[in-house]
Amino acid sequence: MAVLKKSVAFDPAVGREALERAGERGFSRLVNDAVAQRLQALRIAELFVDFESRHGPVSEATRRQVADEWSSHVDRG
């Protein structure tokens, strides 16, 4: 698989914890996953803005219902 190599500077505490959790071999994967998640969150926010520009804001009832479902089904686990 093609990879793009970049030298990245970390806050020392962040870098240490990442290394402890992922190990040397899993470090790149951990960083890549974190960046991928952040970039996708930005794209989803754009998608959401587009949705609300066409349909208006998501109703408070839907927001509350979905938040409750995440709390009860996902956080519970």
Added chain:
Amino acid sequence: MVKPRRSGLTPRLVLDTGALIGLERDDERAFEHIRMAAARGFLVVVPTSVVMEAIAAARSMARINQILKKIDLELPLGPPISRSVHALRKRAGTGSDADAIVVLEALAVPGSVILTDDRRDIDALLAATPAKGMVPVLLLSGKR
């Protein structure tokens, strides 16, 4: 059965075909679910088999492509999953290949969640795995 990858990977919200079609058709709850997932640090992912089914069912190819471009995390079908699909469907006695792949992709990363429009087959497939009850299933309609 597919072994879970090591923990520390970002948990996923795995969309099934109905969930992806919900986004294509501007379902408010579908949008709120992916917004919630992104805000909570989940990766929203779509297996290739789901993309294939959704393209066949979509009303607008342009719209589904727009959604997929923004999500931009299509999971290709690799050997660990492809070799487990048949056995899982056989044990469950129900479900499509795409449903089984959704379940196996959710099981592959601990902490993952499934968003579906019809939980019967997903529940039956999950019940046929050792991780029974471990993968939360969220429903597009909000019904239990």
